[in-house]
Amino acid sequence: MSTPLARRATATALAAAMLAAGPLALAAPASAAAPAAAASATAPVLRFVDIPGSGGVVLKGNVYAPADGAAHHPLVVMPASWSLNDLEYLAQAQQLAAAGYVVVSYTPRGFWGSGGQIEVAGPPDVADISKVIDWSLANTAADPGRIGMAGISYGAGLSLLGAAFDPRVRTVAALSGWADLVASLYSDETQHLQSAGLLTLAGYLTGRPSDELQQMLISFFGSDQPNEDTVKAWAKVRSPATYLDRINAGGASVMLANAWGDSIFPPNQLTDFFERLTGPKRLELRPGDHATAEATGLLGLPNDVWTDTRRWLDHYLMGADNGIDREQPVHIEPQLQDSYEDYPSWQAVSSSSVRLGLGARDWLGTGSLGAGAGTGWRTPVTTGADSGADGGVIFLSNLAEQFLKIPPLVSVPLLPRAVSAVWQSAFYGSAQRIRGSVRAHLGVVPGSGQGSLIAYLYDVDALGIGRLVSQAPYTFLGRTPGARFEADIALQSTAYDIPAGHRLALVVDTVDPLYITHNTAGSTLTFDSPAADPSWISVPLK
Numbered sequence: 358m359s360t361p362l363a364r365r366a367t368a369t370a371l372a373a374a375m376l377a378a379g380p381l382a383l384a385a386p387a388s389a390a391a392p393a394a395a396a397s398a399t400a401p402v403l404r405f406v407d408i409p410g411s412g413g414v415v416l417k418g419n420v421y422a423p424a425d426g427a428a429h430h431p432l433v434v435m436p437a438s439w440s441l442n443d444l445e446y447l448a449q450a451q452q453l454a455a456a457g458y459v460v461v462s463y464t465p466r467g468f469w470g471s472g473g474q475i476e477v478a479g480p481p482d483v484a485d486i487s488k489v490i491d492w493s494l495a496n497t498a499a500d501p502g503r504i505g506m507a508g509i510s511y512g513a514g515l516s517l518l519g520a521a522f523d524p525r526v527r528t529v530a531a532l533s534g535w536a537d538l539v540a541s542l543y544s545d546e547t548q549h550l551q552s553a554g555l556l557t558l559a560g561y562l563t564g565r566p567s568d569e570l571q572q573m574l575i576s577f578f579g580s581d582q583p584n585e586d587t588v589k590a591w592a593k594v595r596s597p598a599t600y601l602d603r604i605n606a607g608g609a610s611v612m613l614a615n616a617w618g619d620s621i622f623p624p625n626q627l628t629d630f631f632e633r634l635t636g637p638k639r640l641e642l643r644p645g646d647h648a649t650a651e652a653t654g655l656l657g658l659p660n661d662v663w664t665d666t667r668r669w670l671d672h673y674l675m676g677a678d679n680g681i682d683r684e685q686p687v688h689i690e691p692q693l694q695d696s697y698e699d700y701p702s703w704q705a706v707s708s709s710s711v712r713l714g715l716g717a718r719d720w721l722g723t724g725s726l727g728a729g730a731g732t733g734w735r736t737p738v739t740t741g742a743d744s745g746a747d748g749g750v751i752f753l754s755n756l757a758e759q760f761l762k763i764p765p766l767v768s769v770p771l772l773p774r775a776v777s778a779v780w781q782s783a784f785y786g787s788a789q790r791i792r793g794s795v796r797a798h799l800g801v802v803p804g805s806g807q808g809s810l811i812a813y814l815y816d817v818d819a820l821g822i823g824r825l826v827s828q829a830p831y832t833f834l835g836r837t838p839g840a841r842f843e844a845d846i847a848l849q850s851t852a853y854d855i856p857a858g859h860r861l862a863l864v865v866d867t868v869d870p871l872y873i874t875h876n877t878a879g880s881t882l883t884f885d886s887p888a889a890d891p892s893w894i895s896v897p898l899k
Contacts, residue, residue, distance in 0.1 A: 400424065401454030403447075408463055408492045411484035414473040418443045418463035418489070421454040422497055431674035432499035434489055434519070434526075435462040438648065439511035440559035442469040446508075448657035453667070457675065459499045463489055465511065467564045474567035475560055478514050478538075478595040486519040490526075501525065503674045507666060509533050509648050509655075510621070517597035520609040528610040528673035530666040533648040535622040536613075536630030538592040544623070545846060546585070547809055547830035548577060548873040551751040552621040552647075578873070598630050610637035612669045614662050616645035617692055617851050618755030620748075620871065624850045625794060628703050637673070637682060640703060641665060642852070643690040646755035691852035692826075693762045698852070706852070707793040707897030715780045715799075715863070715884075715892040722774030726782040726863060732888040736778050740804070741878030743868040744777035746813050748828045751871065765825040769817050769862050777866040778884050781817065789855040793897035795827060795848040797863065800892050802841045804881035807834045808867065809874035812846050814894075815862040816855050823862055827851045830872045843890065863894055 402424045408416040423430055433453055435446045442464040450460040465482060467475030476482050486506075493499045505528040506516035513534020520526045535541045542549060557574055560566050566574070573591050576584035593599050604611070611634055615627050624642060631640045641662065643650045654660030665688070671677040685699040687706060700706050714730030724736065749755065749765040758764040772779055797812050809832040815823030827848040836842060855861060865884070867876045876882075886892040 401451055403451070406496070408461075408489055410466060410471075410473070410488045411481055412473070414466050414481070414485070415471065416463045416466060416485060416489065417470040418461060419447070419450075420493075420497055421447070421450040421460040421462075423454055423457055423459070428498055429500035429503075430457055430459045430498050431503035431505065431670075432459045432461065432490075432493055432497070433670060433674070434486070434493065434504070434506045434516075435460060436486070436506070436508045436512040436515040437462065437464050437468070438509045439556060440468060440563040442471075445512075445655060448655060449663060452657070453670070456667075456671070458670070459493065459497045461489060461493045461497065461499075465515065467567070469563060474565045475570055476567055477570055477573075478511070478518060479569075480594075482515060483518050483522050486515060486526075487523045490523060503527065505529065505670055505674050507532070507670065509651060514538075514595075514597065517604070517611070518595075518600070520607060520611065521597060521600035521603040524607050526607075526609055528612075528670065530612045530614070530669050532614045532651050532662060532666065533616065533619060533622065534613070535626065536596065537598045537626040538596045539589050540626035541622045542577065542588065542592055543585075544830050544872075546832035546834065547875075549620070549871065550873045551871050553577060555751060556621070598626075598633075601630065601633055605633075605635045608636045610669070610673045612639040612641070612666065614641040614643075614651065614665070616643055616647065616650050616755065616759075617849070618645060618758065619647045620751045620755065621647040625847060628794075628850055632703050639665075639669065639681070639684075639686045639688065641688045642850075643759075644692050644694075644755070645759035646751070649756055649759055689852050691854060692758065692764070693853070706899070708899055710895050710897045712893050712895050713782060713861070715886055715894070718774070721770075722779065724778070724780040726780040726861060726894070730780075730886075730891075732886045732891045735802075735883055735885045737881050737883040738774075738778050738866065739776050740808060740867040740876035740880045740882055742773075742776040743870075744772050744864070744866040746772060746777060746811075746815075746823075746864045746866055747869050748811070748813070748871045749825070767815065767823045767825075767864075768821055769815060769823045769864070770821040772864060777864055780863045782861045784819070784860045785855060785857055787857050789861070789896075790899040791826065791851060791853045791855065791896060792899040794850045795897065796895045797844075797846040797848065798893050798895075799844045799846070799865070800841060800885040800887065800890060801833075801844050802883040802885060803833065803836050803838055804883070805838050805877040806836050808832070808836075808876045808880070808882060809872070810844070810865050810867055810882060811869045811872065811874075812848060813864045813866075814848055815864060816853065817860050817862045819858060823864075826853045826855075826861075828869075830869065830874070832875050834875070841885065861896070
């Protein structure tokens with residue numbers, strides 16, 4: 358490991374302890390307000406229930422339903438998020454029930470008062486979904502022909518799996534969820550340290566991890582290839598993308614919403630999944646981190662994500678002609694902005710791309726970034742030391758960007774060139790509207806057989822202050838020291854406007870607190886650009 362793991366694990370645990378309290382508190386105000394609403398004779402009725410799950414497990418849940426006595430209402434099943442319980446959605450469930458839905462929320466197995474152990478969306482969880490639907494049809498006024506699922510995070514992933522395995526699920530709204538759990542846990546073979554640490558701590562605090570999950574955690578936080586292969590096989594079973602053919606065959610309408618800076622389920626794995634869906638679909642991406650874009654809606658406050666979720670459900674379960682099916686299906690809010698853009702597909706988000714070559718270091722230690730960059734250079738960096746260019750702190754950094762318009766910052770001129778490679782473009786005379794995933798192609802000569810690097814793209818102003826646009830890690834294992842290879846890295850997708858008078862910078866170093874890196878301390882990584890295979894980045898533009 359590149360830095361002492363104990364120090365980084367301690368920092369992760371402390372951050373997780375503070376952050377875990379935040380989402381747990383979100384459901385509390387709604388639970389206090391709900392009984393008052395239910396007291397009215399004409400208001401929806403709330404009741405708390407025990408739902409028999411698969412294998413005899415009892416799931417704690419609640420039902421919010423209209424009090425009109427009608428025989429059939431569309432059903433929305435809402436599994437709670439990781440470490441939360443069925444109180445999470447009370448504010449939204451009350452609003453849905455007031456509009457004519459039966460809403461059944463439940464605490465997934467292994468958490469809080471529900472029985473069983475945490476299976477992380479494994480087969481028992483999938484079987485529970487069908488059991489919850491069975492119970493709802495038998496014990497509420499739910500219409501068997503109008504069933505949907507909606508949820509945040511863990512609830513989003515379970516909702517997508519429900520569409521894959523229960524044909525009765527006709528529509529899904531998956532908010533801040535995952536499609537590919539393998540890609541969410543690993544980015545180019547690099548373990549996500551802070552996000553996995555947060556989920557692990559929250560799981561132990563609020564639930565009962567299964568023996569299998571505990572073994573997967575041990576394997577994940579290790580570093581050898583056999584353990585990694587075991588975790589990936591386990592995660593693949595729990596990935597909706599694995600069952601994409603089943604979802605497409607069932608024809609369920611699927612709405613996906615996520616944040617550009619989601620540090621638990623990054624956007625690239627979701628955009629790939631969205632492009633391959635063949636039924637009615639919608640993709641929304643906004644500034645923020647995991648579940649932060651929809652968080653205020655859990656308190657019953659006005660919220661764009663929940664407004665569109667309601668429109669989606671109204672159209673596909675209520676038959677409302679609200680026009681959402683005729684809108685362009687990709688709906689994005691660029692970073693640091695408050696307006697939206699709409700596109701007919703994810704591919705259409707970028708209309709062109711520009712390839713910028715990487716040049717040799719000048720006397721200040723900075724390489725050029727542009728079409729005229731030369732080749733034939735070599736740039737070494739020492740591994741195992743953090744340059745100061747980082748992806749930020751899980752939740753905190755992207756919350757600051759979402760609400761304060763302050764992304765992670767760095768002084769590019771002050772980055773130590775001994776442990777980081779830096780390339781900068783010329784100042785732009787007009788705004789550059791980046792849309793999509795920036796891709797980097799780097800020639801790498803490793804000093805040891807395994808290692809990691811992290812690529813960062815910055816928006817740099819005239820004073821040299823860089824605002825983080827996107828980033829991604831890359832890990833290589835089993836390489837021959839001194840033997841060159843090419844690293845192709847897809848940075849996380851974004852929508853970001855580089856203002857006129859600013860420039861782009863690509864920074865590459867070998868340590869980031871977000872990730873478990875695999876460098877030998879004091880070794881080297883050398884980047885090069887021979888004429889036959891130059892190094893470059895490709896920037897998608899609108």
